Amino acid sequence: MLRKKKKENSSKFRFKSKDIVSINDLSREEIIHVLEAAARLEKQNRLSINRTLFKGRVLATLFFEVSTRTRLSFESAFERLGGKVIGFADPGVSSTKKGESLKDTVNTVEQYADIIAMRHPLDGAARLAADSTRIPVINGxxxxxQHPTQTLLDLYTIKKSQDHITNLKIALVGDLKYGRTVHSLATALSLFKCRLYLVSPPQLKMPEDYLKLLDERGIDYSEHEKVEEIIEVADVLYVTRIQRERFADPIEYEKVKGVYVIKKDMLKHAKPSLAIMHPLPRVNEISTDVDNTKHAIYFQQAANGIPVRQAIMALVLGLIK
Amino acid sequence: MSEIKKEIKIPPIKEGIAIDHIPKNHALKVAQILSLGKEEGMVTVGMNLVSPKMKSKDVLKIEGRDLSDSELNKISIIAPDATVSFIKDYKVEEKIKVQLPKKVENIVKCNNPRCITRHQDVSTRFHVVNKKPLKLRCHYCEKNLLGDEIELI
Known part of the structure; x- marks a missing residue:
């Protein structure tokens, strides 16, 4: 009886051959399952156990848009567990430049690889690729x-630093209008009943569609213009870059830019457990004097990309359950 | 009821289709979907007619015409409450209410200029998120389309 139950549990999730294109494709339980798998792999990595998980497998990294950080993270994650990586880092060298369709590129690559990780400048490209091939596609x-592996590693980082995700007070700071990472993260956090503080200049507020989603899911949130208003209550401060090109008037940009710089002296009354995160690269949103405080976890956040991407790839390849 | 019927002076047709309960001022859009203009038979358009159900509605009757499933799907996007009567010998042979499909394929254009469907040879595909008011979500770029943003191909 017990055995049977165990079997039922293990077949609860069907990750094998699944594409990871959007955070919206994953349920709360599936997200938790990925995070738990990542924690197991991180432990194994630390103890040098199971270093050949991806042996005999080939990952194709198709980067139609340059993104060194994401590509290196995928490649390192795969190679560290014995896999081989093929692919391109610059669309200029691929046949896309010769006018090949995305579908044809993917249909060719599936002959050479077991799994695809891709980045593309156009919205929806990963879904088209995923629909075109039998091998799993991970959207980078x-x-x-969307950038679902970023969201999953963000959630993993939050869980690791705070021991849980549910009911946390999380502040999203910076460009909430155009920032892809904050949109996906807010969507995912809404599954965990977090209290959200949305801090942005008025011209870069969180789009109505996302606010509506938070309302629908009964999430408590408030909008702010100043970080100081929330810094003492927050468990997590998720800071993003404000891009100059979003402002028509450079003077407006200069004004706003300074308001959202997190400095060490602002953290005096913060919770001792406050975690400061950033998807990187940062420009000046977090002053370097914060780097050496216990609050700064943005480099650990980048490191967490390895076990999280390993977990995702191992799950969809059916190598772990 | 009968008084209203008397008011509607749209001549009956012998064989063809009658599309009723089209929202006010939308009959010409439906006509556009059906590429009317090269029809051999009689086409009658009634606009802003009095209707007990909708207060005001449009009606379209087309002699000697049938409708494909794809055309019915298209009509359901413009006129979600429309009813279509298939007529033979002045009698209604079959009457159906159009139904929004769960997925709308190759009918609506994605208005996101950065959507992959605007750049590569791929059919558009939308999921119906909400029927009233109509809200569609692009299968590819995940952008939502509402009301006036919904543009047919």
Whole structure:
């Protein structure tokens, strides 16, 4: 009887051959399952156990848009567990430049690889690729749309630093209008009943569609213009870059830019457990004097990309359950 | 009821289709979907007619014409409450209410200029998120389309 139950539990999730295109494709339980798998792999990595999980497997990294950080993270994650990586880092060298359709590129690559990780400048490209091939596709960013592995590693980082995700007070700071990472993260956090503080200049507020989603899911949130208003209550401060090109008037940009710089002296009354995160690269949103405080976890956040991407790839390849 | 019927002076047709309960001022859009203009038979358009159900509605009757499933799907996007009567010998042979499909394929254009469907040879595909008011979500770029943003191909 017990055995049977165990079997039922293990077949609860069907990750094998699944594409990871959008955070919206994953349920709360599936997200938790990925995070738990990542924690197991991180432990195994630390103890040098199971270093050949991806042996005999080939990952194709198709980067139609340059993104060194994401590509290296995928490649390192796969190679560290014995896999081989093929692919291109610059669309200029691929046949896309010769006018090949995305579908044809993917149909060719599936003959050479077991799994695809891709980045593309156009929204929806990863879905099209996933629909076109029998091998699993992991979206490493499609235009302004989705970047689910970033969201999962963000959630993993939050869980690791705070021991849980549910009911946390999380502040999203910076460009909430165009920022892809904050949109996906807010969507995912809404599954965990977090209290959200949305801090942005008025011209870069969280789009109505996302606010509506938070309302529908009964999430408590408030909008702010100043970080100081929330810094003492927050468990997590998720800071993003404000891009100059979003402002028509450079003076407006200069004004706003300074308001959202997190400095060490602002953290005096913060919770001792406050975690400061950033998807990186940062420009000046977090002053370097914060780097050496216990609050700064943005480099650990980048490191967490390895076990999280390993977990995702191992799950969809059916190598772990 | 009968008084209203008397008021509607749209001549009956012998064989063809009658599309009723089209929202006010939308008959010409439906005509556009059906590429009317090259019809052999009689086409009658009634606009802003009095209707007990809708207060005001449009009606379209087309002699000697049938409708494909794809055309019915298209009509359901413009006129979600429309009813279509298939007529033979002045009698209604079959009457159906159009139904929004769960997925809308190759009918609506994605208005996101950065959507992959605007750049590569791929059929558009939308999921119906909400029927009233109509809200569609692009299968590819995940952008939502509402009301006036919904543009047919």
């Amino acid at each position: 960013g499609d235009g302004a749309n």
